[in-house]
Amino acid sequence: GDSAPVVMVDQVRPGSEEVEPNNTVEAATNLLGESGVVAGVLADVNDVDGYRFNSGSGGYLPVVVPGSPQADLVLKLQNEYGKTIATSDRGALEKSEGIPKFHVTPSTYYLVVSAYKRKKNPILFTNAAYRLRYKSFESIAPDFEDEKEAVKTVALGREHFGYIGW
DSSP: OOOOOOOOOOOOOTTOBOOSSOOSTTTOEEOOSSSEEEEEEEOSTTOEEEEEEEOTTOEEEEEEEOOOSSOOEEEEEEOTTSOEEEEEOOOSTTOOEEEEEEEEOSSEEEEEEEEOOOSSSOOOOSOEEEEEEEOOOBOOOOOOGGGGGGOOOOOTTOOOOOOOOO
């Protein structure tokens, strides 16, 4: 039609860069605002970058790290105690990692970006730049109508593997 194309803005606001050291829960970089883009750099395969945010009244958290040509990235969501509650590790260089619709309750959470450590043929790099995009906590109910037969009960406190909707 006659509508203008939609343009995604991928600009980092001043003050939205990671602050080293940020490789522990205590030293995590605070995310500014309810949505934004953060510029980060993994110094090498052993570097870990952590980001702290408060979910306010809760809702659904969409977050993505576009793929890097330098490093096979891994994205983790951790609870207020630093326990991993969701992981995105799609593998390979240039593959985006994301957690598109994770339900969060009012609390403090951590997003952790790292590189996958291969045991065979490791990818060695220095200063792999990435961008972490996060949005406001949307108060939308997930749509499972088309997938009711695929929904499985998950025991609390147990580790499970699978996909969280795209």
